[in-house]
Amino acid sequence: MFLSRGIFLLALCACARVGPYVWVDEYPEPPEQDPGDYQIAPGDLLSIRVYGQDAMSARERVRQDGKVTLPLLGDVQAAGLPTSVLADQVKTRLKGYLATPTVSVAVEETKGLAVPVLGEVTRPGQYTLDKGAGVLEALAIAGGLTEFAHRDRVFVLRKLPNPARIRLTFESLSRGIGKASTLRLHPGDAVVVE
Numbered sequence: 001m002f003l004s005r006g007i008f009l010l011a012l013c014a015c016a017r018v019g020p021y022v023w024v025d026e027y028p029e030p031p032e033q034d035p036g037d038y039q040i041a042p043g044d045l046l047s048i049r050v051y052g053q054d055a056m057s058a059r060e061r062v063r064q065d066g067k068v069t070l071p072l073l074g075d076v077q078a079a080g081l082p083t084s085v086l087a088d089q090v091k092t093r094l095k096g097y098l099a100t101p102t103v104s105v106a107v108e109e110t111k112g113l114a115v116p117v118l119g120e121v122t123r124p125g126q127y128t129l130d131k132g133a134g135v136l137e138a139l140a141i142a143g144g145l146t147e148f149a150h151r152d153r154v155f156v157l158r159k160l161p162n163p164a165r166i167r168l169t170f171e172s173l174s175r176g177i178g179k180a181s182t183l184r185l186h187p188g189d190a191v192v193v194e
Helices: 001-016 083-092 135-141 170-175 178-182
Strands: 045-050 058-061 068-072 074-077 103-109 113-119 125-129 154-158 164-168 190-193
Touching: 045 068, 045 083, 058 103, 058 154, 074 083, 083 103, 113 135, 125 135, 135 154, 135 170, 170 178, 170 190
Parallel strands: 113 190
Antiparallel strands: 045 058, 045 103, 068 074, 113 125, 154 164, 154 190
């Protein structure tokens, strides 16, 4: 009786360590955006112009929390939105101040994808990757897995658009099996190897 209870508790602790997750092949990847409809990311420099209203226009860098601060409106969510959607949202909020505001949003400068790679990798840290990079590229730039790494416990912690803990195996990544090799990292993602 004591032995089986001990095994149960050991198994429970092991499960608790891994925590809730979704396997990469079961993860519902958001639909692909039109490549011409760029999604704003933290670190991007935006030019938000209100036609005929220079005092309401702004040139702002998107903060790490995904927001920009605009005159009269205060903080506005920008990260994760296409420029056209942000322009529509600013226009709607400005209708309280202007009868028919005309708003345009342009991305003046983009920033590379900053991804923390943590846990059992040779060189943990935050790395700047090209947009569209995958998990294997992140692991490679961090020097690969350590000898203590569990090769079946590679996780992507995703904040946007829907928070998730996505589990992959190193074998599926390195051999291109299933969705593992096609999963692209998004702004705000972190890679953790247990």
